[in-house]
Amino acid sequence: MSTRTFDKPEQNFEASRRFFLMASAAAGGGLLLSACATPDPTDGASTVAAAPAKPAAPPVDINAYIAISPDGAIRIMAKNPEIGQGIKTMLPMLIAEELDADWSKVQIEQGIADQARYGNQIAGGSFATPMHWTPHRQVGAAARLMLMQAAAAKWSVPVSELSTGPSVVRHAASKREISYGDLATEASAMPAPEKAVIDGLKLKDAKDYRIIGKSVKNWDSPRIVRGEPIFGIDVTVPGMKYASFEKCPVFGGKVVSADLEAAKAVPGVVDAFIVRQVGSDLMGLLDGVAVVADDWWTAKEARKKLNVVWDEGPTSTQSTTDYDRQAADFAKGAPKVANLRNDGDAANALKASAKTLEASYSYPFLVHAPLEPQNCTAHVKADGTCEIWAPTQNPGPGRAMVAAATGVPADKITIKLIRCGGGFGRRLANDYMVEAAAISKQAGNIPVKLVWTREDDMQHNPYRPAGYHNFKAGLDKDNKLVALTNHFVTFGAGEKPGNSAGLPPGEFPAGYIPNTNYGFSVIPFGVPTGPLRAPTSNAVCFAYQSFLDEVAHAAGKDPLDFRLELLASPTAPAPTPGRASFSPKRMSDALRIVAERSGWSRRASLPKGVGMGIAFYYSHQGHFAQVAKVKVQPTGQWRVLKVWVVGDIGSQIINPTNAINQVEGSIIDGIGEMSQKITIDRGRTVQANFYDMPLIRMPDAPQIDVHFNVTDNSPSGLGEPALPPVLPAVANAIFAATGKRIRSLPVIPADLRWA
Amino acid sequence: MAFTINVNGKTHTVDVPGDMPLLWVLRDKIDLKGTKFGCGVASCGACTVHIDGKVARSCVTPISSVGGGQVVTIEGIGTTPIGQAVQKAWLDVDVLQCGYCQAGQIMAASALIASAPKPTDQQIDEAMSGNACRCATYVRIREAIKTAAGVAVADTREA
Numbered sequence: 001m002s003t004r005t006f007d008k009p010e011q012n013f014e015a016s017r018r019f020f021l022m023a024s025a026a027a028g029g030g031l032l033l034s035a036c037a038t039p040d041p042t043d044g045a046s047t048v049a050a051a052p053a054k055p056a057a058p059p060v061d062i063n064a065y066i067a068i069s070p071d072g073a074i075r076i077m078a079k080n081p082e083i084g085q086g087i088k089t090m091l092p093m094l095i096a097e098e099l100d101a102d103w104s105k106v107q108i109e110q111g112i113a114d115q116a117r118y119g120n121q122i123a124g125g126s127f128a129t130p131m132h133w134t135p136h137r138q139v140g141a142a143a144r145l146m147l148m149q150a151a152a153a154k155w156s157v158p159v160s161e162l163s164t165g166p167s168v169v170r171h172a173a174s175k176r177e178i179s180y181g182d183l184a185t186e187a188s189a190m191p192a193p194e195k196a197v198i199d200g201l202k203l204k205d206a207k208d209y210r211i212i213g214k215s216v217k218n219w220d221s222p223r224i225v226r227g228e229p230i231f232g233i234d235v236t237v238p239g240m241k242y243a244s245f246e247k248c249p250v251f252g253g254k255v256v257s258a259d260l261e262a263a264k265a266v267p268g269v270v271d272a273f274i275v276r277q278v279g280s281d282l283m284g285l286l287d288g289v290a291v292v293a294d295d296w297w298t299a300k301e302a303r304k305k306l307n308v309v310w311d312e313g314p315t316s317t318q319s320t321t322d323y324d325r326q327a328a329d330f331a332k333g334a335p336k337v338a339n340l341r342n343d344g345d346a347a348n349a350l351k352a353s354a355k356t357l358e359a360s361y362s363y364p365f366l367v368h369a370p371l372e373p374q375n376c377t378a379h380v381k382a383d384g385t386c387e388i389w390a391p392t393q394n395p396g397p398g399r400a401m402v403a404a405a406t407g408v409p410a411d412k413i414t415i416k417l418i419r420c421g422g423g424f425g426r427r428l429a430n431d432y433m434v435e436a437a438a439i440s441k442q443a444g445n446i447p448v449k450l451v452w453t454r455e456d457d458m459q460h461n462p463y464r465p466a467g468y469h470n471f472k473a474g475l476d477k478d479n480k481l482v483a484l485t486n487h488f489v490t491f492g493a494g495e496k497p498g499n500s501a502g503l504p505p506g507e508f509p510a511g512y513i514p515n516t517n518y519g520f521s522v523i524p525f526g527v528p529t530g531p532l533r534a535p536t537s538n539a540v541c542f543a544y545q546s547f548l549d550e551v552a553h554a555a556g557k558d559p560l561d562f563r564l565e566l567l568a569s570p571t572a573p574a575p576t577p578g579r580a581s582f583s584p585k586r587m588s589d590a591l592r593i594v595a596e597r598s599g600w601s602r603r604a605s606l607p608k609g610v611g612m613g614i615a616f617y618y619s620h621q622g623h624f625a626q627v628a629k630v631k632v633q634p635t636g637q638w639r640v641l642k643v644w645v646v647g648d649i650g651s652q653i654i655n656p657t658n659a660i661n662q663v664e665g666s667i668i669d670g671i672g673e674m675s676q677k678i679t680i681d682r683g684r685t686v687q688a689n690f691y692d693m694p695l696i697r698m699p700d701a702p703q704i705d706v707h708f709n710v711t712d713n714s715p716s717g718l719g720e721p722a723l724p725p726v727l728p729a730v731a732n733a734i735f736a737a738t739g740k741r742i743r744s745l746p747v748i749p750a751d752l753r754w755a
Numbered sequence: 756m757a758f759t760i761n762v763n764g765k766t767h768t769v770d771v772p773g774d775m776p777l778l779w780v781l782r783d784k785i786d787l788k789g790t791k792f793g794c795g796v797a798s799c800g801a802c803t804v805h806i807d808g809k810v811a812r813s814c815v816t817p818i819s820s821v822g823g824g825q826v827v828t829i830e831g832i833g834t835t836p837i838g839q840a841v842q843k844a845w846l847d848v849d850v851l852q853c854g855y856c857q858a859g860q861i862m863a864a865s866a867l868i869a870s871a872p873k874p875t876d877q878q879i880d881e882a883m884s885g886n887a888c889r890c891a892t893y894v895r896i897r898e899a900i901k902t903a904a905g906v907a908v909a910d911t912r913e914a
Contacts, residue, residue: 083853084852085852217849218851218852220854221850221854224851224854224858225845225846225857225858226789226830226833226842227789227790227828227858228789231791233788233791234788236788242783267772295775296779296782297779297783298775370853370855371791371793371799371853371855371856371887371888372791372793372855420853421791421856422853422855422889423853424889451792454793454796641912641913641914642914658849662852664891664894665852668893668894669889669890689796689798690796690799691798695799695887695889696887696891697883697886697887698880698883698886698893698896698897699884701891701893702914703912703914
């Protein structure tokens with residue numbers, strides 16, 4: 001249910017064609033063999049810090065991902081940005097498994113942004129697992145084949161007589177064995193296997209896995225617990241200056257004037273200048289004033305001297321109060337865009353229903369607020385090249401943006417992917433990257449590290465769009481749901497919802513009931529919106545799974561049984577062959593298991609003020625069902641006591657320790673969202689920092705029971721799909737505890753008072 | 756103006772304005788980048804260090820107020836037995852996701868165990884609630900603190 005788009009692979013590798021073999025056009029970006037990888041020797045944030053220990057003899061490239069040293073050390077490149085989802089550890093596990101590597105000899109290094117070599121490099125959409133599951137195992141299997149071919153040539157035996165063990169090739173008949181290190185040079189000279197050969201390679205049976213399915217701890221943890229410089233904000237480049245950038249609090253506002261001289265007069269300030277907007281993308285380079293100094297705090301403090309006068313532009317008339325009014329007005333009429341989905345005759349079915357229900361649900365804008373403020377280090381050099389050290393989730397569009405803003409050709413821009421202190425979708429945008437590059441150029445082609453303040457980050461964000469759902473449901477005389485309509489009011493331009501602001505036409509239970517009508521209306525919006533972890537799903541799930549709970553209660557049915565009944569509908573849409581899609585069977589199984597694990601059937605014995613709620617959701621190829629247990633004090637103070645999670649992400653949990661961590665984090669993150677909001681007033685964001693946009697803390701993190709229901713389906717990702725159902729599960733539990741239905745977020749404790 | 760401070764047992768003299776926060780002296784002047792910037796207003800705990808063994812939010816601690824206080828940062832905490840145990844527990848429990856807050860979490864946890872060698876869940880909640888983890892690794896932070904302290908890891912709170 002993601003609205004993300006992908007840029008096409010660059011077509012600029014003609015010159016290198018003979019070195020490259022695109023063995024697979026699979027979505028992960030293909031499988032590139034026999035390329036010489038050039039790792040960033042620093043593999044991290046600091047170009048002055050000591051490089052990781054190098055093996056005595058240099059490693060020999062087997063393909064674009066794998067290099068092996070004569071001493072047996074194996075370097076595996078991690079291609080995707082790491083934002084905390086454990087991908088830097090997990091992707092090399094896939095390669096190492098089929099390489100049949102000795103994991104203790106593996107060194108992981110972060111690849112630079114290089115589309116020709118690695119294909120798309122993006123941390124988003126929980127795509128890393130499904131996109132790389134097969135191609136990355138093939139990368140390892142192809143290298144293993146080359147090692148075996150090298151051994152076969154050395155021993156003059158057929159490859160078919162050879163086998164491998166951890167980092168060795170064996171010939172059983174002659175009881176010979178040779179290490180990968182001893183074969184590396186010869187293997188690297190072997191021609192890369194053709195695509196047909198690679199596609200024909202037999203991959204391991206799951207029962208034979210030595211690495212996949214075993215918990216491998218986060219690769220970068222040792223450096224992080226010691227406080228080594230590893231994040232974007234830690235980057236140090238010789239001769240670097242520090243920048244702070246003041247933008248108009250109203251999106252798209254223009255600089256009229258600024259007291260540049262006053263800022264320049266501050267000791268330690270090197271320069272101050274106006275930067276002009278390039279293009280029309282509100283997540284691109286906007287007007288602002290840059291201050292460059294010898295340290296960041298001085299640059300940030302000198303902004304106070306700027307007294308910038310802004311032309312705020314048309315968005316300055318917008319406010320949340322007015323959005324709410326417009327939403328209420330829209331709700332009185334028919335959707336401006338009708339029949340987003342239309343099954344049967346919902347209007348007449350509602351009229352004919354034995355019982356009808358109406359309810360309006362709403363949720364606010366949300367900010368991503370990764371804990372590491374946006375930052376980027378850039379050096380637009382006098383020689384017409386550019387070097388960038390970026391904590392980005394999505395370097396491809398950033399490169400194009402930097403090229404457009406600086407005039408440096410895209411192929412002269414080097415982007416190093418630096419570990420991100422959280423992403424959550426925020427760093428899919430590259431505004432900080434283009435700002436850093438523009439400031440570096442304008443400051444006289446010096447290397448510059450741009451760091452935003454927390455307030456900058458709160459104010460300039462592609463927010464999770466708010467939304468309003470106006471539901472009507474009809475039950476027949478047997479209390480079966482026979483009709484559902486939703487007039488969804490969202491944000492965007494004209495009749496087009498903004499980024500991540502749309503309603504999926506097939507939103508459940510469409511197709512499972514005879515009469516469905518969804519339509520929408522759009523509030524004009526001058527603030528950018530964008531994907532927040534589990535985009536669209538994190539919002540729509542709350543509304544739908546909460547309203548379905550209301551319907552279940554109106555029908556006099558157990559909320560679990562009601563859901564299972566819907567999922568068992570004979571009209572359930574058939575899955576699309578060959579494509580991951582929602583499976584009512586997988587979801588029903590997850591629901592039954594979570595009910596069992598949570599003691600759902602015994603919930604009637606809970607004391608007043610304690611309740612359990614249930615919800616499910618399918619997103620990012622993951623089927624998740626959850627039960628939340630919530631305690632509400634008579635004062636209305638509430639706390640989630642425990643959440644039971646059952647997830648079906650297919651046949652293989654690749655790295656169990658990280659998988660559980662991701663689920664636990666998603667659950668707590670989702671609970672945290674229930675107390676957060678961003679409001680707009682006069683076109684600017686009201687909230688400034690964590691004192692008025694609270695992050696969930698340790699005491700509010702519940703106990704969590706995580707269970708994976710392993711099924712015979714291709715493995716899928718975990719960065720997102722565990723999050724959406726927790727919001728309605730908790731809201732439904734609050735209803736069970738208090739009789740008060742949460743139809744609007746954030747939850748207001750005063751509204752929950754009882755006794 | 757010149758200030759001489761003691762960080763991780765070493766003396767550093769820096770020439771900076773007196774209101775410059777310790778955080779930025781550490782990060783930009785003496786190149787200790789392990790201490791993190793998250794909010795600038797003591798709301799998130801990413802910048803947590805110890806001054807004379809007590810937790811301090813370095814983003815709101817002016818350099819002029821540090822005086823002769825013994826500053827310990829994430830780069831130095833591993834030289835203490837408690838700090839070492841906490842770092843090891845963080846690895847054993849595989850706590851982190853993005854990892855950005857963890858320096859501050861480890862500093863807060865080390866100070867907690869120094870004052871409460873066998874911390875209860877309530878003590879953990881109190882001591883750690885000033886440290887936000889945006890990835891919400893709280894389940895494992897709790898477990899790692901108990902592991903470092905050598906107490907049973909089971910969560911004893913109402914569930």
